[in-house]
Amino acid sequence: MSKYNGPSSGSSSQTQTYKLVVVGGGGVGKSAITIQFIQEFSAMREQYMRSGEGFLLVFSLNDHSSFDEIPKFQKQILRVKDRDEFPMLMVGNKCDLERQRQVSLEEAQSASRNMMIPYIECSAKLRINVDQAFHELVRIVRKFQIAERPLIEESYKKKNKKKCCVL
Incomplete structure (x- = not known):
C-alpha cells in the first residue's frame, strides 16, 4: 500500500492523502514501479520510516551499488527516528x-558489524x-521494545509525580 500526498482538488493549500494499492501477478513489476516512484519522493519514504517499528535493509548480492546504499538507508532511518x-x-x-x-559474505558481514546490525542472506526466488x-527482525523488535519499556515507564512516572513546595 502506498500513500500519496498530492495537491487536493480544492484551492486551499491543504495536502490530501490517498492510499493507493498496486496489484498484479507475480513478476510483473509491481515492486519496481513502486520503488521507482518512492525513490523520486524521499519524503514518502521518510513518512513510512516514521511509523516503522523494525526495518529490513535489503540489497542484491549481485548488485554492489545496492549494497553501497545500505549505510545511507540506516542513517536516514536513525535520523527520522531521532x-x-x-x-x-x-x-x-x-x-x-x-x-x-558481487558482494562477498565477508564484505557484507564486515559492513553489518560496522553498522552494528545483524546480517542474513536469502533468496526470495527460491524462498531461502x-x-x-x-x-529474526521480529525478535530484534521485541528485544528492543522490552529494553525500552523501563525507560518509558520511568519517564511516565516522573511526568505524573505530584510536586510540592513548602515555603
Whole structure:
C-alpha cells in the first residue's frame, strides 16, 4: 500500500492523502514501479520510516551499488527516528545467483558489524531464509521494545509525580 500526498482538488493549500494499492501477478513489476516512484519522493519514504517499528535493509548480492546504499538507508532511518539505534536487519538477497555475486559474505558481514546490525542472506526466488529474516527482525523488535519499556515507564512516572513546595 502506498500513500500519496498530492495537491487536493480544492484551492486551499491543504495536502490530501490517498492510499493507493498496486496489484498484479507475480513478476510483473509491481515492486519496481513502486520503488521507482518512492525513490523520486524521499519524503514518502521518510513518512513510512516514521511509523516503522523494525526495518529490513535489503540489497542484491549481485548488485554492489545496492549494497553501497545500505549505510545511507540506516542513517536516514536513525535520523527520522531521532535515535542512535533502532531495530534493523541487513538482508543480502539473491543468494541463489552465486556466479553473479558481487558482494562477498565477508564484505557484507564486515559492513553489518560496522553498522552494528545483524546480517542474513536469502533468496526470495527460491524462498531461502525469507521467513527466517522476518522472524529474526521480529525478535530484534521485541528485544528492543522490552529494553525500552523501563525507560518509558520511568519517564511516565516522573511526568505524573505530584510536586510540592513548602515555603
